[in-house]
Amino acid sequence: MTNFISVKNETKRYGTGSHAVTANKNISFEIEPGELTIILGASGAGKSTLLNVLGGMDHLTSGSVNVNGVELGELDKRGLNTYRRKQVGFVFQFYNLVQNLTTVENVELAAEIAPDAIDAVQALTQVGLKDRIENFPAQLSGGEQQRVAIARAMAKNPDLLLADEPTGALDYKTGKKILQLFQDFVRETGKNVIIVTHNLMIRPMADHVIEIADGQVKADKRNKKPTPVAEIEW
Amino acid sequence: MRRTAQKTYNAERLADVKVTSTVSLNAKDRETVRQLSGIKTAEFGHTTDVVIKDSQHAMRIQSNPNKLSKLTITKGRKAHATNEVVLNDKLSGKYKLGQQVTFASGKTGSTTGLKRQAYKIVGFATSTEFLKKDSLGSTSLGSGTLYGFGYVTKSAFSSSQPNVARLAFTHPNGQAYSTSYEHHAKTLTDKLQKKLNARNKTRVAELRTELNDKISSGESQIQNSKAAIKTASTQLTTAQQQLTTQLAAAKSANNATAIAQVENKLQMLKKQSSALNFKRESLDTAKSDLAKAKATRNQLSDITFTVESRNNYNDGYNNYGEDAQRIDVLGRSFPAFFFLIAIMVSFTTMQRMVDEKRIEMGTMRALGYTKGEVMREFLVYSITTAVTGTVLGSALGLVVLPRIIFRAYTANFNFKVLLLAPHIGYVVVGLILALASTVLASWLAARSSLKIIPAELMLPKPPVNGSRILLERIKPLWRKMSFSYKVTARNLFRYKGRMFMTIIGVAGATALMITGFGIRDSLNTIVARQFGDISQYDLVTVYNPNASTTAVRKAQGAVKNSNQVKRTTAAYFANVYATTNGSDTRENIALMVPKSRNQLDQYIKLRDYKSSKKLSLTDSGAVVSQKLAKLQGASVGDTINLKDTDGTAHKARVAAITTMYAGHYVYMNRAYYQKVYGKAATPNAYLVTLKHSTSKSVNAFASHFNRQEAAVETVQSRETKKTITNILGNLNNLILVLVVSASLLSLVVLYTLTNINVSERMRELSTLKVLGFYPREVLMYIYRETNILTGAGILVGIGAGYLFHAYIMDLLPPATAMVAPGLSWINVVISVGLTIIFSLMVMYTMNRKIQSVDMLEALKSVD
Ligand SMILES: Nc1ncnc2c1ncn2[C@@H]1O[C@H](COP(=O)(O)OP(=O)(O)OP(=O)(O)O)[C@@H](O)[C@H]1O
């Protein structure tokens, strides 16, 4: 079985000369299709940087990153743009919803531009917000807003769903619900999800855990039997 | 501007009114003038129009004024000796000090009115009586316009009696151009004219008795000498016959003594007959003298004694005043828009500044500063901005701009330096508005922010929450709208204030550009329509039908027999005027009564102003030009008062109103004229169309005509054209300044608003980028609404421009000119095009800003 993602000696350096910061150093790993991957690491380890490179939001400095056959290092700005548009869904710690649009419109915003988009209302139904589609973000709780953000990412029907600290701003219970959504998504669609977190406790839910420290891969382990989110306590 | 003029008038003591007369003023006339009430000073002088020898350049030569309408010597000195002259400053390029200039009479068979012909130039001068550089005034000589003027000593004139008087009011009731002054001048002038009319009557009566005596004594003398000559000549003939018989008898008798005697007698007889011949000659002169006296008596009715206020005797004074008024019109309306825009921009900017300082405010509050202390920081800042802005603005507005405008405007006038008026009032208003928009805005914004608890204040301001919009409630429509338009609709109505500001800004720019270009267009159409479509003649030549028969015949011949003339028709032509209640200005009217009613259409197209149907002259009333009817508030069927130069009024019914773009005209047929004036309209003029209507050939023809003894004046169509073209030239710079500043302001509005919009929505834009929107899509996400607003602004602008243009054109053009309503589509296209170009420029810079946003950076922070 071929790898869905293969990263080889990926290096990301910010700035030049004496001010240069190397956020990722020679990172290499492989991700198989249908995996729920968790990238773990302390603050400043370089997790977000790695995720941004994987999501085509940033150029890598050297090495190679291949996602679903696309060589990201070879893409120009517009190429990355198209890659983001067609293949990637993003979920952030801060939900980044457009305040002026209703829930359903926020999801449509993404669905509009994706080629194989799923219906916005359907996506919202999946995250359990069917009744709130006409509400504006300000009328929703943080968890609900994050669910809208997830629905927005899922509506694009992407090959790869990336989440950077998706539960960072949420309480324990709400966070669990969110993580459940990701796990369900992977199981139901067979697509890939990568979650970046510094919460070591959620490790058991993943198929694959990559630990990053100081910009380098510290550990790369696969979980033969992932635990359902509901059974994890932290 | 007015200040400058007022100061110069005061310095030269420009006469308030001028009394002119067609004949010289005798002691009694002068006494009458001196005794006029309301007059403080009266100064008498001489004036005569001559031409420079061997040219057709008409010059007005006047005696040196001492008290009123004094000269400003620019070079050299005043004329002291009888052989010295001071010329107008403009001629200093053509003549040098010390050079000789020789004058000649402009008409055959008349004199210059000066003792000498040649004068030495001793100086150059300007006078406020001749304000306009290029058109000094009209004359009956040369091409019809003065080429220059000169001042000589009183003793240089051949007549000892003056023919002009300059007067100064006891109470001028204010400065030149002020309503109170102009009103006083008008009412007093009207009163004076009545007095002078009375004096003129007695004067004419006196002259008539004088002439009658002269004529009757001359006639009886001629009678007597005729009889004497007759008897003498019969006696001579008899004597001659007798002597011839005697001589024959003496010869046949061969009587030598007798022959000698008879021959001697014959010799004497010859002497007597030559004496008789001499008597016959003097009889002839007496006869021609008598004829002259009779002709003079015929022309007695032409003798006038007129008094005119500055506005009427001084074209420059009038035009300068009108120009200043024009600037007032523009100056009143444009700044209103500028202020509006400026207030809006500073208001939004200040609010935005307070918003941006929010976290700082929160920190300060958390550190224990009181609300007042935090507020003070903003107030100090905004007051500083407002004051600095007002100071800079005042410098620009009171010093720099007036200079530009003044230079543009007075290019045609003889004013040297601009006197700047410190309009404290405007500065104060400006400062108040500036303070209101900046200080009030920051105070309001800061106050509302300070109400929030400091902890919350330290977080960024939450974006304005989404809300339902009206459009959404119209379900069928909303459902049909494409997604991007739904988003646009929401954004549009999110910030209503900004929405209106954008529309106003864009609309203002478009409207001002349309108006600016429209003013130009409209004035251009005046020229094009008046001289292209309506007026088909080049000039009117007026002669005196009461002059001696030969002189009249010669003057007529100069027109009828000229090979320059394409066609011509005879008419009665008179200068009359009308006044309107409540206005102090006279509308000068050309009254025309064509001799042949079906030929007029070849010279002037009289068309109904509404239906454009051809009009013909009827027995039931006059055809009146459109602008005159408008100024008089007269419509078809009303009557208007036509006044002669001496103020006598005649009532005429308006039978039709004709389209006319420049000048006031009243046309009547002969029967109707007879009815109104109670006398026949004896032709005294020709409407002339020349083969070549270049200014050179028109001038040459006019000069040729004006040389005729009976010539009175020529009225060139080109002169009106020149006036309008001049105004146009003056306005162009002004309009440019206005249009450029309007466009710049709108650019600023558009930029500020879009900039704020983009800055506030950075997060949104970053989200779009992360989602994979292409740069173009991101731009359009923001710009679709801006474009719609710009479009709406343009539409509103076209409407507003149309109205504003109509409003300006109602006030701006000279009183004699009528402006074609409406705008050319080219103008609209250019204005709209420019507005679009401007907004594209803003869009271009905004696009760069939008595209350079670091999406990751923006998304890192909290919501
Ligand atoms: N745009 C940038 N320019 C310069 N340095 C950067 C930039 N982005 C990240 N870095 C640096 O790269 C390193 C890794 O940052 P990164 O955001 O990837 O860490 P992280 O593991 O996501 O941390 P956290 O858990 O706190 O989010 C840090 O030292 C950071 O300062």
Ligand SMILES: [Mg+2]
């Ligand atoms: Mg991070």
